[in-house]
Amino acid sequence: MRLSDIHNISIKWKLIIPFLFLAFLGTFSLIFLSIRFQEKTFLSQEKSHLECLQKSFLSKVSESSTLALSFAKEASMNTCLKEALAQEDLQKLRKICTQSHQTLRGCFKSLGWRFLVMDKNGKTLELSDEKNKCVPKNLFRDWFTKKIPQSGLALVNGKIVIWGAVPVYNEKELVGAVAIIIPIDKHFLMSFTSIFKVSYTLVEYTKNYKIGAVLASTEPNKSIDTAIYSQLDASKLPYFCVSPQGLSHKAMLITPLKDFQNVPLALLEIAADRTHSLELLTEYKKNMILVGAAGFLLSLGIIFWITIIFTRPIGKLVRAAQEIASGKxxxxxxxxxxxxxxxxxxxxxxxxxxxxxxxxxxxxxxENLEKKVRERTKALTESEEKYRTLVENVPLVVYRTDATGTLTFVNKYIEKLLGFSIEEVFEKKDFLLSRIVEEDKEIYRKHWKECLEKAKGFEIEYRMLDKDNQILYVVDHAIPETGKDGGVKSVDGIIVDVTDRRKAQEKILQAEELKALREISARLAHEIRNPLTVAGGFARQLLKNIPEGDPAHKKLEIIASEVERLEHILKTTLEYIKPRVLIFKETNLNELVQPLLTTFKDKFLEAGVQLEIDLDPSIPSLHLDPDLFRQVVENILELILSFTTEGAHIRVQSYPENNYVILAVTIEGVELKDEKFDPLLSPFSPTLEKNLPLGLPLTKIIIEKHNGLLKIDKLGKHTYSVTISIPTT
Structure with a gap:
């Protein structure tokens, strides 16, 4: 059976199989976790039991050490013992010690007591039940030299002993020492096993816990487990292990025994039998498996019962569906x-x-399909015709592009807006982008990229160039159409010409600004005029009354001159801000400027400048204010006359160009710095303010009121041009 065949099995089994798997997994997971928890509980209890045994052993060792020290102190206070040690009477000393040793044997025979005495010359006397003496003289001498009571553990001749040593003084003179020794041997260890039913073993301590000799053990023929002791780490003692290799029924705790200087002497191994615990754990596992199996079987029955109840109505629906499919x-x-x-x-x-x-x-x-098809076809055709008529005649550009941004449709209004035919539009792939002003192309590309990649519509304003390269302001509103995959299938958009609106907004804004400027300037000029007139009158009056040789006369001339200059600036300001209403008349530009050019020709000849006049008689008439426009031309000629030098050549031309009439003045043979053009932009030119009644900025404003343009260009190193463009309509 393949995995794909699972989709074809009955819904009953689709429900039963997962539930059975979950029931099995849940039941036996609980059994496993329960058994693991019980094992950890047993281990914890066994470890606690061994730690209690360890504490009990160490407590017994501490008690024995205290007891040995107490008996040693009591012996050291025996007057006869003191005198015997002071007299170095070995016979008397042996008699006294034998009597004390017999007393100890009678009271604590099971502990294997040893009684030791040493005089100040190093002679020792040891009384013990064993034939071999277990305390070397150097250890006894060490106790003797401390001169204070001490107790602890020591490793002596391959045995661990508990000792208590006390110095003996006779009339404040140190005469010897008394020590009580209790060996920790098999006899000592057996006193614990009789109580706790465990085995104790003392193992010799070696550096890095390498295997040493067995010092004492409650087990006969005890051998060291190499695998266990090779794993020991000083930083991890006491060490607890359960069921080590080869000892599956044992739990062990290994801990160090240290002397009074905290130096390890031996390792104490406490081993407990785990047989009973393992039997209980095995019984618990069997019971849990039986309970789990019973629970699983119960879950199995419940799952079958629920599944049958759940799938019974589904079976009825399936049978009904089959009957419907068979045609019933x-x-x-x-x-x-x-x-x-x-x-x-x-x-x-x-x-x-x-x-x-x-x-x-x-x-x-x-039965009525054919009739309805004809009706719907007719309605669709009419609707399509209405839509096409609407799109073709609407006063804006309607276009459609594909998913790459290439034009696939554009209406005829683009011919009126840009001057290009439909054929010319489709000849170039990126026609719309190619007609956008260079500075606006980046924002156009950005919005088109978002539109094609993110299906995001946009509405932006930018500038386009028509066929005559005239700038048009347009608003482009594009809406993407997406396919089933969410990607852009096509983009529909419209382009609206807002050039007139933009120009109207700019004129309104400029008019508001000029109105505010006039009001401020008029108020300021009014406030300055009166005190300036008084100051000028007084200065001129004083100038008449003071003779020329007087030093004050020169200073008054300067004051009068500066006041006169300020009065001229004030007059120019008032003239500049005064509202001017143009009175337009049908005027021939050549006839208007010809008398002025004739007059200025003589002035230029006097200055050594040649003036050439070339007026095109075919130019059309213009709507001008003759008086103001005459003053405009006069101001420009005055400007040119002020900076030309002898030998220069000036040519004045008029000619038609597109929808404009151009009046151009070309100056050759003169070199100017760039700042010479500033008078055109400032109403207070320091070089022209006394010569030009209107001021060149006012000249520029008058030209703009005629919807014209004033432009100054540098054509070469010594050639300049001043151009006035006036529209014919």
């Missing part, structure tokens, strides 16, 4: 359930009624 007529599917399946059965019943009604409608529709 079923008017209603009845189920007593009110859940989602009951709602589904009710929906199917309603669907059957709808299908029956739809079947009837389809039959009626088929």
């Amino acid at each position: 007529t079923i008017k209603e599917i009845r189920l007593r359930y009110r859940d989602e399946i009951g709602i589904l059965a009710q929906s199917l019943s309603e669907m059957l009624k709808s299908l029956e009604e739809s079947h009837r409608q389809i039959k009626d529709y088929a």
Whole structure:
């Protein structure tokens, strides 16, 4: 059976199999976790038990050490012992010590006591139940030299002993020492096993916990487990392990035994039998497996019962659907359930009624299909014709592009807007982009990129160039159309010419600014005029009354001159801000400027400058204010006369160009600095303010009121041109 065949099995088994898997997984996961928890509980209890045994052993060692020290102190206070040590009487000393040793043997025979005495000359006397003496003289001498009572553990001749040593004084003179020794041997260890039913072993301590000799053990023929002791780490003692290799029934705790200087002497191994714990744990595992199996079987029965109840109404729906597919007529599917399946059965019943009604409608529709097709075709054709007529005649550009941004449709209004025919538009792939002003292309590309990549419409304003390279302001509104995959399929858009609106806005804004400027300037000029007139009158009066030789006369001349200059500036300002209403008349430009040129020709000849006049008689008449425009030309000629030098050549031309009439003045043979053009932009030129009544900025304003342009260009190193362009309409 292939994995893909799972989709073809019954829904009953699709429900049973996952639930069975979940029941099995859940049941045996709980069994596993429960057994693991019980094992950890047993281990924790065993470890606690061994730690208690360790504490009990160490406590017994501490008690024995204290007891040995107490008996040593008591012996050291014996007067006879003191005198014998002071007299170095070995016979008497042996008699006294033998008596004390017998007393100890009678009271604590099971502990294997040893009694040791040493005089100040180093002679020792040891009384013990064993034949071999276990305390070397150097250790006894060390106790003797400390001169204070001490107790602890020591490793002596391959044995661990508990000792208590006390110095003996006779009339404040140190005469010897008394020590009580208790060996930790098998006899000592057996006192614990009789109580706690465990085994104790003392192992010799070596550097890095390498294997040493067994010092004492409650087990006969005890051998060292190399695998366990090779793993020991000084930083991890006491070391606890359970069921080591070869000892599956044992739990062990290994801890160091240290002397009074905290130096390790031996390792104490406490081993407990785990047989009973393992039997309990095995019994617990069997019980948990039986309980889990019973729970799994119960879950299996419940799953089958629930699945049958759940799938029974689904089976009824399937049988009803098969009957419908075979062509049988079923008017209603009845189920007593009110859940989602009951709602589904009710929906199917309603669907059957709808299908029956739809079947009837389809039959009626088929009978009238041809008639309806003709009607719909006619309506569609009319609608398409209306749409096309609307698109072709609407006063804006309507276009469509494909997913790459290439034009696929554009209406005829583009011919009126840009002057290009439809054929010329489609000849160039990126026609719209090519007609956009260079500075606006970047924002156009950015919005088109977002539109094509993110299906995001846009509405932007930018500048375009028509066929005559005239700038037009347009608003482009594009809306992308997306396909089923979410990508852009095409883009529909319109382009609206807003050039007139933009120019009107600029004129309104400029007019508002000029109005505010006039009001401020008029108020300022009014405030300055009166005190300036008084100051000028007084200065001129004083100048008349003071003779020329007087030093004050020169200073008054300067004051009068500066006041006169300020009065001229004030007059120029008032003249500049005064509103001017143009009175337009049909005027021939050649006839208007010819008398002025004749007059200025003599002035230029006097200055050594040649003036050439070349007026085109074919230029059309213009709508001008003759008086103001005459003053404009006069101001420009005065400007040229002020900076030309002897030998220069000036040529004045008039000629038509597109929808404009051009009046151009070309100056050759003169070199100017760039700042010489500043008078055209400032109403207070320091070089022309006394010569030109209107001021060149006012000249520029008058030209702009004629919808014209004033332009000054440098054509070469010594050649300049001043051009006035006036529209013919």
